[in-house]
Amino acid sequence: MRLATWNINSVRLRMDLLLRLIEEEAPDVVCLQETKVPDGSFPHGPLAERGFVHTAIAGMKSYNGVAILSRIPLASAAQPNWCERTDCRHVSAVLANGVEVHSLYVPAGGDEPDPVVNDKFAHKLRFLDELTAWMPGAIAPDRPVVLAGDLNIAPLESDVWNHRALLDVVSHTPVEVERLGAMQASVGWVDAVRRFVPEPERVYTWWSYRASDWEASDRGRRLDHVWVTPALAHALKGHKVLRAARGWAPKPSDHVPVIVDIG
């Protein structure tokens, strides 16, 4: 099974790029984040034509929005909510092959890395804490589960272009990294990409739109992740970070797809 995850930053604007990903990489399951479309307006047509007829979506107007698009039938699906909000950041599904998939969009957290003065950063930390408290009872390490998405945190030194410069930049601050570590430890999640690309090799999945030349400056961060339960660790067969997609015409997402082959 080939699974891709991508923060697409508007699925309607970038449907042609999503179809390119599907044509060129032939994933069986695609997890999306920032679809930015209410469920009633989700563009199912072109995806169904290519076999993605099984979908679990949770979308809203303007902001956020997550989806699981699958060629494999779904046995069940859920749209969990966190922090007493229905802001479309989490959707899950159990595939007919028994694998459970979660598509997750963690709050970005704003600019100021202080939860006392920045409500968005407080929300980010609380979101992680709630998931961390929920996971041990919901996700058994001996079951096949995949967690994929934009976690908006680059936890390792080699997940950012400059570790020291980003220590006080939201996405790489010690307090967030510690929270993400607690979430990972709560289930014993295995970081799939780092199984194939161990430190200190750098891996990025996001480059800011604000750089004049993202490729030349290469000031990236690894914000998008695929985690698997220990039950699936042995089944990890390969991975791909589609760096080239950051240059896809005409309008690339600022995130690139991450692909993992399982089993």
Place this chain on the structure above:
DNA sequence: ATGGTCGGTGTCCGA
């Protein structure tokens, strides 16, 4: 040290 660019929406907000 600063500001830089996107998308969706509506004349700003979130990233």
